[in-house]
Amino acid sequence: MLKKDNINILIIGGGGREHALLRAIKEERTWIYTLPERKSIPEVLNISSSLLENWSMLLKELKRKNIHFVLIGPEQPLVEGLGDFLRENNILVFGPSARAARLEGSKLFAKEFMKSQNIPTAPYTEVTSFSQTLEAAEKFSPPYVLKADGLAGGKGVFICQKKEELENRARQIFEEKIFGEAGNKALLEEFQEGKEMSVFVLTNGEGYTLLPVAQDYKRLNEGQTGPNTGGMGAVAPLSVSNKLVENIENQIIRPTIQGLKQSKYQYRGILYIGLMVSQKKPRVLEYNVRFGDPEAQVLLPLLDGSWMDIFYQVAEGKLPSLRWKNIYSACVVLTARGYPEKPLKGSRISGSIHQGASDKYFLHAGVGEKKGEWIVNGGRVLNSVALGATLEEALNKAYQQVNTVSWEGMHYRKDIGVMI
Ligand code: AMP
Ligand code: GLY
Secondary structure (H helix, E strand, O other): OOOHHHOEEEEEOOOHHHHHHHHHHHHHOOOEEEEOOOOOOOOEEEOOHHHHHOHHHHHHHHHHOOEEEEEEOOHHHHHHOHHHHHHHOOOEEEOOOHHHHHHHHOHHHHHHHHHHHOOOEOOEEEEOOHHHHHHHHOOOOOOEEEEEOOOOOOOOEEEEOOHHHHHHHHHHHHOOOOOHHHHOOEEEEOOOOOEEEEEEEEEOOOOEEEOOOEEEOOEEEOOOEEEEOOOOEEEEOOOOOHHHHHHHHHHHHHHHHHHHHHHOOOOOEEEEEEEEEEOOEEEEEEEEOOOOOOHHHHHHHHEOOOHHHHHHHHHOOOOOOOOEOOOEEEEEEEEOOOOOOOOOOOOEOEOOOOOEEOOEEEEEOOEEEEOOEEEEOOOEEEEEEEEEOOHHHHHHHHHHHHOOOEOOOOEOOOOOOOOO
């Protein structure tokens, strides 16, 4: 058995979520490795991101550096089976197997899985061509929801108000192949009305522990307008009625875990379930096999305990119980000009991005370095995170901190925390 206290850790993924993971465990570790390289975070060591293309070299590097525990942040390596490969080679991994990761990697697989467990979700039809999509559309009414089957970097869902828009999107997926093979198949799905909510459970594939509910703000602009993004901000915990939690657990979470167990899909990690709720009835919009970004940024600081311990135990197949602080957290995402379509990189960031009070700090999502200065190097650039005794206090602090940095074209939403 590995001794947890003298092994090193690698965190895979270069976004704000992974910086939040790093922060959550850094008190307990002198050295943490990250992949890709993160120049703006001085306290970590780096492993070349090219090793993600060559797993046997990655494994050699892990052994050489005495790294025996890997936290995988994003979905892509999980869907590709990196977790299985590392586990087969005696590395502990926080993250599900490739078979289980199909819950996110294939929307059609997720639908079949839900059907087998009787889990409520929107009715759908599988489509594989432009003409089939139009034919299937006769059975639905607008708005039409068209989803590429495979991973599309969060861009694979189209809500189309009119038939013409659906035609354009179907053409993009099947003829222009904008998502490549991820768009070989797609789903046309019934539009769901209601309130969207994200629930997260920690699971070892046999049981689960629920995390507090978080609210994510997906649209680019205030009042839920503008294009969908990876997430413009988040707050937690959200107050949710006991009845709704009970329904979510009974109708969705338990059957999901039961399905994993029955099918022997090994799952040691976090499962994120996107729900649409109407009249206390939850339906699954999607499964994700990882922490949300920016939900991780607001959920991780709420723990009263050691994330290092928890991640480690889950990776070993155990299921620790969790305790939460009686505080609130808020995250405001600061983006580059042109995000999400075409973020403009290279602008110089002014202000200090290394402010680090325990209740108010920046997490780095897309920060690069040029001639000794910090520059914009991604669509989502910084996350302003703050904690408070009330949600209002957390939001005030996060927004105050926003005012201390700027770059050309910096954008953020001013209504994070307003309930939707
Ligand atoms: P997903 O990538 O599946 O989370 O979809 C992106 C967003 O599209 C979701 O967060 C919802 O806002 C929306 N969405 C997905 N499926 C549906 C649906 N069946 N009805 C209404 N909105 C949906
Ligand atoms: N916040 C949405 C996601 O992580 O997919």
